[in-house]
Amino acid sequence: VEFRGLQARLVGAEGRGIATILDMAHLTRLECALSSAGLMRQAVAQAQHHASHRAAFQRRLIDQPIMRNVIADMALESEAAMWLSLRAAAALDGAERDPHEAALNRVITPVAKYWICKRAPMLVAEALECHGGNGFIEDHMMARLYREAPLNGVWEGAGNVICLDIIRALSRTPEAGRAVRTEIDQASGFDPALDRLAASLAERIGQPHGLEQSARQFAEDLALALSASLLIRFAPAQIAQAYCRSRLGPARGAAFGTLDADSDFDAIVQRSHIG
Numbered sequence: 001v002e003f004r005g006l007q008a009r010l011v012g013a014e015g016r017g018i019a020t021i022l023d024m025a026h027l028t029r030l031e032c033a034l035s036s037a038g039l040m041r042q043a044v045a046q047a048q049h050h051a052s053h054r055a056a057f058q059r060r061l062i063d064q065p066i067m068r069n070v071i072a073d074m075a076l077e078s079e080a081a082m083w084l085s086l087r088a089a090a091a092l093d094g095a096e097r098d099p100h101e102a103a104l105n106r107v108i109t110p111v112a113k114y115w116i117c118k119r120a121p122m123l124v125a126e127a128l129e130c131h132g133g134n135g136f137i138e139d140h141m142m143a144r145l146y147r148e149a150p151l152n153g154v155w156e157g158a159g160n161v162i163c164l165d166i167i168r169a170l171s172r173t174p175e176a177g178r179a180v181r182t183e184i185d186q187a188s189g190f191d192p193a194l195d196r197l198a199a200s201l202a203e204r205i206g207q208p209h210g211l212e213q214s215a216r217q218f219a220e221d222l223a224l225a226l227s228a229s230l231l232i233r234f235a236p237a238q239i240a241q242a243y244c245r246s247r248l249g250p251a252r253g254a255a256f257g258t259l260d261a262d263s264d265f266d267a268i269v270q271r272s273h274i275g
Helices: 017-053 065-094 099-130 132-136 141-148 159-172 174-185 192-206 212-234 237-248 265-272
Strands: none
Touching: 017 065, 017 099, 017 141, 017 265, 065 099, 065 212, 065 237, 065 265, 099 132, 099 141, 099 159, 099 174, 099 212, 132 141, 159 174, 159 212, 174 192, 174 212, 192 212, 192 237, 212 237, 237 265
16 A cells, blocks of 8 residues: 555654564554453353353253353363463563563563464354354354454464564563563462473473474463463462363363363352352
């Protein structure tokens, strides 16, 4: 597109246009993560409300063990997304006065953007399925959420771009790697799987060069470790334990509704309940 004779105002220093726009993009990447976390929360709320009022075989859907597992699993994912995105926001807020927060901000924002925006469409699709065919009707809330969910994964850098940016940040800013390790290590000792993942990440963070081919796995592991650390420190123990078992352990399921039978479903569902 060419604009002829258009009046313009210089934003930033002349010749520094790319650097200036990247500062803006960093902010909007955080907004993508936050809005996707919000979409996930709305989807869980819609599914939980429907399951609490819809009955089948003389029992509410929410009281059916398999549906309760699905709702609880989605609630865990939504809560983890909330904590990760808000921790990224806190790092941004503290970046000007705290070197640790500034270093963490450089990595946690693209990590949150990548992972939450990837998980949102999957969760929304599962929540839509909880409604049956009604959820797919165009004027239903779930259809609107389903249409909206993939967008944030595309805006301000699709998945590959974001993952490469994470590696670039760690390569150029050693302080960022130390900040991420410190953040994860604040929850050390709670879960053996998290401790193992933290050790693996520490090794990879120390040698970020050569990670391009496995950049997505690296970004995913960072997101899971950061989320687990946050839940361990700030959420009830039942929530953190269920998250670590289902996301970090060997029994990790690909679909929602695969939580371990020993999970405290009542505590998870009740915490997610609105109203």
